[in-house]
Amino acid sequence: xxxxxxxxxxxxxxxxxDQGEFIEIDAKEIPSECSFLEMLDIVNNRLTxxxxxxxxxxxxxxxxxxxxxxxxxxxxxxxxxxGAACQVYMRKFSNGQTITVEPYRVGAFxxxxxxxxxxxxxxxxxxxxxxxxxxxxxxxxxxxxxxxxPVADAAMDAAACIGCGACAAACPNSSAMLFxxxxxxxxxxxxxGQAERKKRARSMVxxxxxxxxxxxxxxxxxxxxxxAGVKADVISMLNREYIRGELSEAVxxxx
Amino acid sequence: xxxxxKIPEGPLEKKWTSFKNNAKxxxxxxxxxxxxxxxxxxxxxxxxxxxLAELGYQVETFCFHDSPRRAHSIAAQGGINAxxxxxxxxxxxxRLFYDTIKGGDFRAREANVYRxxxxxxxxxxxxxxxxxxxxxxxxxxxxxxxxxxAQVSRTFYAKGQTGQQLLLGAxxxxxxxxxxGRVTMHENSxxxxxxxxxxxxxxxxxxxxxxxxxxxHAADTVLLxxxxxxxxxxxxxxxxxxxxxxxxxxxxxxxxxxxxxYTQIHPTCIPVAxxxxxxxxxxxxxxxxxGRVWVPxxxxxxxxxxxxxxxxxxxxxxxxxxxxxxxxxxxxxxxxAKEVCDEGRGVGPGGLGVYLDFSAAIGRLGEKxxxxxxxxxxxMYANITGESAYERPMRIYxxxxxxxxxxxxxYNLMSTIPGLHVLGEANFSDHGANRxxxxxxxxxxxxxxxxxxxxxxxxxxxxxxxxxxTDMPEFKKTETEVRxxxxxxxxxxxxxxxxxxxxLLGLIIWNECGMARSEAGLKKAISDVRALRERFWKEVAxxxxxxxxxxxxxxxxxxxDFLEFGELMCVDALTREESCGGHFRVExxxxxxxxxxxxxxxxxxxxxxxKGEGNDPELVREELKYEAVxxxxxxxx
Ligand SMILES: Cc1cc2nc3c(=O)[nH]c(=O)nc-3n(C[C@H](O)[C@H](O)[C@H](O)COP(=O)(O)OP(=O)(O)OC[C@H]3O[C@@H](n4cnc5c(N)ncnc54)[C@H](O)[C@@H]3O)c2cc1C
Ligand code: SF4
Ligand code: FES
Numbered sequence: 078x079x080x081x082x083x084x085x086x087x088x089x090x091x092x093x094x095d096q097g098e099f100i101e102i103d104a105k106e107i108p109s110e111c112s113f114l115e116m117l118d119i120v121n122n123r124l125t126x127x128x129x130x131x132x133x134x135x136x137x138x139x140x141x142x143x144x145x146x147x148x149x150x151x152x153x154x155x156x157x158x159x160g161a162a163c164q165v166y167m168r169k170f171s172n173g174q175t176i177t178v179e180p181y182r183v184g185a186f187x188x189x190x191x192x193x194x195x196x197x198x199x200x201x202x203x204x205x206x207x208x209x210x211x212x213x214x215x216x217x218x219x220x221x222x223x224x225x226x227p228v229a230d231a232a233m234d235a236a237a238c239i240g241c242g243a244c245a246a247a248c249p250n251s252s253a254m255l256f257x258x259x260x261x262x263x264x265x266x267x268x269x270g271q272a273e274r275k276k277r278a279r280s281m282v283x284x285x286x287x288x289x290x291x292x293x294x295x296x297x298x299x300x301x302x303x304x305a306g307v308k309a310d311v312i313s314m315l316n317r318e319y320i321r322g323e324l325s326e327a328v329x330x331x332x
Numbered sequence: 333x334x335x336x337x338k339i340p341e342g343p344l345e346k347k348w349t350s351f352k353n354n355a356k357x358x359x360x361x362x363x364x365x366x367x368x369x370x371x372x373x374x375x376x377x378x379x380x381x382x383x384l385a386e387l388g389y390q391v392e393t394f395c396f397h398d399s400p401r402r403a404h405s406i407a408a409q410g411g412i413n414a415x416x417x418x419x420x421x422x423x424x425x426x427r428l429f430y431d432t433i434k435g436g437d438f439r440a441r442e443a444n445v446y447r448x449x450x451x452x453x454x455x456x457x458x459x460x461x462x463x464x465x466x467x468x469x470x471x472x473x474x475x476x477x478x479x480x481x482a483q484v485s486r487t488f489y490a491k492g493q494t495g496q497q498l499l500l501g502a503x504x505x506x507x508x509x510x511x512x513g514r515v516t517m518h519e520n521s522x523x524x525x526x527x528x529x530x531x532x533x534x535x536x537x538x539x540x541x542x543x544x545x546x547x548x549h550a551a552d553t554v555l556l557x558x559x560x561x562x563x564x565x566x567x568x569x570x571x572x573x574x575x576x577x578x579x580x581x582x583x584x585x586x587x588x589x590x591x592x593x594y595t596q597i598h599p600t601c602i603p604v605a606x607x608x609x610x611x612x613x614x615x616x617x618x619x620x621x622x623g624r625v626w627v628p629x630x631x632x633x634x635x636x637x638x639x640x641x642x643x644x645x646x647x648x649x650x651x652x653x654x655x656x657x658x659x660x661x662x663x664x665x666x667x668x669a670k671e672v673c674d675e676g677r678g679v680g681p682g683g684l685g686v687y688l689d690f691s692a693a694i695g696r697l698g699e700k701x702x703x704x705x706x707x708x709x710x711x712m713y714a715n716i717t718g719e720s721a722y723e724r725p726m727r728i729y730x731x732x733x734x735x736x737x738x739x740x741x742x743y744n745l746m747s748t749i750p751g752l753h754v755l756g757e758a759n760f761s762d763h764g765a766n767r768x769x770x771x772x773x774x775x776x777x778x779x780x781x782x783x784x785x786x787x788x789x790x791x792x793x794x795x796x797x798x799x800x801x802t803d804m805p806e807f808k809k810t811e812t813e814v815r816x817x818x819x820x821x822x823x824x825x826x827x828x829x830x831x832x833x834x835x836l837l838g839l840i841i842w843n844e845c846g847m848a849r850s851e852a853g854l855k856k857a858i859s860d861v862r863a864l865r866e867r868f869w870k871e872v873a874x875x876x877x878x879x880x881x882x883x884x885x886x887x888x889x890x891x892x893d894f895l896e897f898g899e900l901m902c903v904d905a906l907t908r909e910e911s912c913g914g915h916f917r918v919e920x921x922x923x924x925x926x927x928x929x930x931x932x933x934x935x936x937x938x939x940x941x942x943k944g945e946g947n948d949p950e951l952v953r954e955e956l957k958y959e960a961v962x963x964x965x966x967x968x969x
Binding site: 108112114118125126128130131133135136142143145158160164166168190200203204205206207209210215216217219220223230232237239267269 | 716
């Protein structure tokens with residue numbers, strides 16, 4: 078098996094209040110077949126053997142579905158290519174290349190340590206309306222409502238969001254509109270989601286603003302980095318739904 | 333100790349209904365007074381938390397992930413079973429029940445499995461009403477695919493991301509309840525011990541992974557929904573963080589651990605490529621609907637797959653199991669792959685691989701259809717291996733995937749510790765010695781949405797006026813013990829990274845307690861695990877402190893528990909002197925190499941009780957009574 082060599086610039090920061098700085102590491106003899114996170118594992122285990130503190134980074138599934146991993150690789154949130162940081166492979170880099178790894182820089186995602194940030198703002202947005210209110214046991218037979226395949230497929234494409242936060246990290250305004258739009262589109266397309274449609278968009282957008290995310294000014298950097306391939310159309314859908322929600326509220330049609 | 337499964341009286345088909353008719357109810361006013369701790373937010377934990385909160389209980393939910401949505405369930409690909417019979421292909425509750433019992437090689441409890449099949453349809457209804465975008469036909473009906481061990485199409489799916497969509501459904505229900513203030517959610521919180529008061533589970537000790545703070549939490553009952561222990565093998569298809577700590581700590585407090593040696597090796601995973609590898613990637617079983625498994629007939633054939641003519645290929649599953657073919661159950665498909673590789677007919681690096689070939693399906697259905705069905709899996713495969721499965725067959729090899737063993741529970745999902753309930757993959761209850769594909773998602777959601785809301789009253793109705801608080805000495809004492817364990821880990825100050833110990837443990841368990849197990853091998857594994865454990869406590873390196881995010885410390889705690897648990901697994905495998913399902917003892921096989929069960933001795937659950945450090949665990953048995961089905965030799969020929 079062939080090996081490669083990289084020059085790494087890794088962000089170290091003890092805590093949210095700490096200054097933080099890049100450390101420089103020569104990563105030698107990295108198997109060319111390994112993934113980016115496996116390369117970081119190797120580096121961390123070497124640091125550990127030398128009695129130094131490894132660089133903290135988050136990951137879990139390592140197959141691009143859980144949304145745990147999050148970092149900016151050479152300026153790109155979630156790294157080069159499609160997919161999450163855990164799906165980046167070293168063979169995509171050239172031998173000897175300098176690679177800079179830093180955390181997401183989003184005000185609403187405070188830094189926890191090194192490359193790890195706190196993305197709980199996204200959970201709070203969902204809690205404010207990103208669901209269909211129902212209660213277990215009260216559901217009608219699943220076949221009672223027919224949902225044409227194109228509608229089901231479009232809902233699925235929006236539902237594929239892994240909640241990784243790369244959209245906000247890529248956006249010059251730190252907007253979370255791709256994330257919010259994905260959920261509003263997923264539920265808004267389905268017949269089950271109609272009852273709360275207007276209220277949902279309105280409350281999610283309000284929470285998004287309260288959390289300190291910016292607005293969309295059509296850069297589409299979010300779409301470019303989204304590992305789940307969520308399309309920017311969901312933002313147009315969100316804008317429509319939000320305006321409808323505001324109007325309905327103005328005339329007293331929702332509380 | 334006698335294990336009482338508390339199975340309701342009456343005929344199999346009536347047990348669950350009669351249970352529900354006679355179950356102890358807790359009035360709405362009283363539900364508000366009871367507090368429930370749920371550990372875990374996978375399918376089991378999220379669905380249970382949401383449903384119990386809807387019912388009015390005070391719920392506190394914990395997970396070690398930074399968001400409940402990231403639980404390992406998110407990674408399930410292929411689908412979820414339900415006996416809806418929308419395809420009109422002869423499916424029924426009975427058939428799903430029977431397939432599951434048979435798939436489990438007649439080592440599961442009839443009553444539990446029947447209940448699972450019974451509620452399976454409700455799960456699909458529930459998920460659809462939450463907005464889970466299951467795959468549909470052009471006319472709008474739900475569509476199905478087939479999974480191993482079944483001759484009907486009963487698997488519902490959402491692309492190759494079924495687990496993600498089901499978990500996001502449960503997560504949205506949970507989020508709604510958190511938003512309403514009915515569930516208190518604790519993320520980044522790892523349960524490190526269980527607190528018992530008068531022998532009842534009444535709380536937990538938790539470490540905050542971000543701050544290192546250790547705290548105690550009290551409740552009227554505790555639900556463990558903490559997933560499986562596949563990562564004892566280090567390399568598995570499970571997420572990196574999946575671990576045995578919660579159930580192992582409960583074991584050490586008195587919960588019996590059942591059938592730990594029942595583990596599932598999944599036949600279709602991307603083969604291991606090197607030492608640096610941190611996990612293995614599953615290629616969903618659904619691929620076997622359209623992929624054909626083969627190896628060259630000749631040993632050491634180094635030609636490219638496309639250069640090997642049809643007559644020189646051995647489609648060994650189709651040959652050996654003509655009626656199920658490529659859809660033979662997992663344990664059988666995995667063992668067959670190992671056999672052909674052991675014969676020297678494996679393909680790819682090290683000869684540890686077999687082909688999964690889609691060319692016939694692409695010819696029949698067109699590339700577009702295949703892309704639609706499996707596009708994301710093909711992409712994942714290409715990303716990892718650099719090869720396109722549209723152009724050449726995938727190379728696959730078995731990998732550890734799921735654990736059927738788990739904490740012993742009765743029909744009410746309560747463990748041998750009163751008040752401790754166990755749901756989802758963490759319990760042992762429904763899959764016997766082998767789980768059928770698409771049945772884990774079904775079980776996790778059945779337990780959380782439909783079983784525990786009905787069975788919890790059996791325990792809680794005995795707990796009026798028995799409130800506990802974290803001021804009690806039991807809480808303080810357990811907390812002190814947890815602190816001491818964390819300190820002890822930090823005090824080792826060795827030089828060997830945690831991962832190294834985990835990898836070595838994985839190798840021991842994979843080699844001796846993997847696809848084939850022998851008496852000599854298991855004995856050796858037990859002594860090797862002990863030696864490794866000793867080394868760990870002398871040499872492990874954990875830089876940093878305990879009062880911050882310290883990922884080495886997190887992992888060290890989990891590996892320390894795996895190092896103890898691995899031994900129990902091997903002890904169980906050694907004691908079960910038969911082959912059944914995923915447990916294959918080389919001493920017990922038929923002339924043509926199939927698993928040989930010994931029903932006269934082993935139609936029993938083996939549950940192990942902790943008897944103090946340094947002492948052998950005690951074996952207690954639950955006899956499996958088959959009243960509705962006839963114990964038969966499994967045949968998929
Ligand atoms: C790659 C893959 C694909 C699969 N595909 C399918 C499929 O197609 N169909 C199918 O039916 N099954 C499938 N399975 C199996 C299935 O996904 C799992 O068995 C199931 O999701 C387990 O759910 P669970 O709720 O029991 O646990 P998990 O989803 O594992 O959740 C465990 C939870 O417990 C928490 N936790 C664990 N320990 C602690 C602790 N000490 N303290 C605090 N929190 C803790 C975690 O944070 C997490 O929230 C697949 C499995 C894998 C690995
Ligand atoms: S929309 Fe895309 S980038 Fe944003 S959180 Fe979801 S998956 Fe990540
Ligand atoms: S680790 Fe799960 S998406 Fe990267």
